[in-house]
Amino acid sequence: MLPPDPTSVRMPPDLLVHARSAKGFMPEDEGALLHRWARVQLAHGPVLEVGTYCGRSAIWLGGAAREVGGTVFTVDHHRGSEENQAGWEHHDDSLVDPELGLMDTLPTFRRTIADAGLEEHVVAVVGRSGTVSRWWRTPLSLLFIDGGHGVEPARTDFRGWAHWVMADGLLVVHDVFPDPADGGRPPYEDIYLPALASGSFTEVEALGSMRVLRRTTGGAGDPLA
Numbered sequence: 001m002l003p004p005d006p007t008s009v010r011m012p013p014d015l016l017v018h019a020r021s022a023k024g025f026m027p028e029d030e031g032a033l034l035h036r037w038a039r040v041q042l043a044h045g046p047v048l049e050v051g052t053y054c055g056r057s058a059i060w061l062g063g064a065a066r067e068v069g070g071t072v073f074t075v076d077h078h079r080g081s082e083e084n085q086a087g088w089e090h091h092d093d094s095l096v097d098p099e100l101g102l103m104d105t106l107p108t109f110r111r112t113i114a115d116a117g118l119e120e121h122v123v124a125v126v127g128r129s130g131t132v133s134r135w136w137r138t139p140l141s142l143l144f145i146d147g148g149h150g151v152e153p154a155r156t157d158f159r160g161w162a163h164w165v166m167a168d169g170l171l172v173v174h175d176v177f178p179d180p181a182d183g184g185r186p187p188y189e190d191i192y193l194p195a196l197a198s199g200s201f202t203e204v205e206a207l208g209s210m211r212v213l214r215r216t217t218g219g220a221g222d223p224l225a
């Protein structure tokens, strides 16, 4: 199947306003890619995102669910990745729980999704990705991985989630940088390359740092080669 046509499939304008104003790390062209593919895939089963942060990408995915029906699950412990912690490049002090002294992006996420009117379509799963994936059993029409970008979190996300993509379902990976000069390696080396090497996935679109892979052998729950 060809990628959905970006000139004919567009985010509803009322939600575009929310996606643009939400805190987060999802450029508009890559968010629009998520929306287009989710519109196609949601007819076949739920979408799951790893890495909610404050809900920006969840709005793009949830917009598709509002239009065509279906559910988007989004998994995060809401304590932030390494680069979100105090002293790091992507720290936002307004997201720290003052009593605990820890990052807590959940309240901002809830408000963002409520303001966008997407509470019926986007379901937060609060917990460590590896803990949630260990108990997950539902085939996914689209898996979007944008969680921790270190080696271990990336490997855990790939091993824990990728085999739940259904036959003809999609694995979408963010921050894939084949050239080390452009950014960190784990999404490329520990998710994207192993997915292709498994022989279970075939690339169907690349845009910016997004890669869209289709599951072309095996089905949900079958181990990857």
Ligand SMILES: C[S@@+](CC[C@H](N)C(=O)[O-])C[C@H]1O[C@@H](n2cnc3c(N)ncnc32)[C@H](O)[C@@H]1O
Pocket (backbone or CB within 6 Å): 023, 024, 025, 026, 050, 051, 052, 053, 054, 055, 056, 057, 058, 075, 076, 077, 078, 079, 080, 081, 105, 127, 128, 129, 130, 146, 147, 148, 149, 153
């Ligand atoms: C790059 S941000 C996600 C950005 C988001 N998709 C957006 O559109 O703005 C990565 C998120 O992954 C979460 N995260 C990192 N490691 C995790 C883990 N092991 N389990 C659950 N969430 C994790 C962090 O808390 C952070 O919110």
